[in-house]
Amino acid sequence: MPVEATVDVAGRSAPVDEKRWTSWWRVTGSRIRTGVASAEQVTQDALVLQDVVAGYGRSTVLQDLNLRVSAGEVVALVGRNGAGKSTTAQVACGLLNPRSGTVLVAGRAPGTRRGRFRDVGHCPQDCALFPALTIHENLSVFASLQLGDRQSRARRIDRLLSDLDLFERADQIVGSLSGGWKKRVNLAVALMGDARLLVLDEPTEAVDEDTRLLIGDAVRNAASDGTGCLLVSHDDRFVDRVADRIALIEDGCVALEGCGKDLVSQTFGSSQFLELRFDAPVGWEDAGRLRDVAFAPADNGTCWRFVGCDPIAQARLVERLVERNAGSMTVRRPVLSDLAKSDGRASP
């Protein structure tokens, strides 16, 4: 749910609720500091997608998709490969025009020059940086596109270098950085303009634990400053840590929406997963036997999964088959990424 956001008035935090905030402001008689979000800005939706239909050429990917991201809220899109998560992110950024429906970023249509640069901070899956420039030079280029005077640009760059622990590498050429460091710089660029909406596509793909934590902190800090965040991620641990709400995309629309733990328990109830792993795909006869007792294949036939309330009874049925193929069995509770494989079905 939306965070309990506050606005900063004369160095003190005030509640975001508009009426309470207004009276608080009247009582103190303080002036709002320049650059700090007003109560109206903080309470407005960062993103509204309403009945959005979008696709490429003749194919339709999003079909009547509805989604809202409040100011200060982090919403994670999950779903199987090709479900349309990145397409949704592109529509939110104004990079892909919907065929029909409404897209509003902080109350305005994105894609206009003002909307694109001021309201959306975009961190695409493939880093969008100048490889021949240093980290500092990259940040300077993006700062010059989004921020006004030289002093505020320098202050903002210093702040981002510090928040993302980039100071020591500021003079390093971006093309020579590892993937994890590039992800940090990419996020710094997205955060540059203090956008009302952050759109992050797989920001923790192939990063180490330190970088994952740092990126998570930066996203949560932006949210606590009132920025809404649309996050596309296959990283369960990261989503679990930073997202306020999860939206599962299936068949081009939002099939399930809510807090991650609630969605997992609504979908799977008390069911558990029984997973069988093999070094190589099992033969067709054994594959048939596994299918007959409700196992489904994954990972090119080297993994077979059963989901149900009595995995131990199921394990007994396939014990000999697993032994014969030198496989292993694991029983585990469902996790967030299992939602993407479940078609949003109710508990089995």
Ligand SMILES: Nc1ncnc2c1ncn2[C@@H]1O[C@H](COP(=O)(O)OP(=O)(O)OP(=O)(O)O)[C@@H](O)[C@H]1O
């Ligand atoms: N530029 C494009 N031109 C044509 N088709 C595209 C384009 N981008 C994506 N698609 C198609 O649109 C569908 C949705 O793709 P999208 O990238 O939105 O899925 P996704 O949920 O983000 O998948 P993943 O988890 O694999 O990143 C896929 O069938 C994909 O092949």
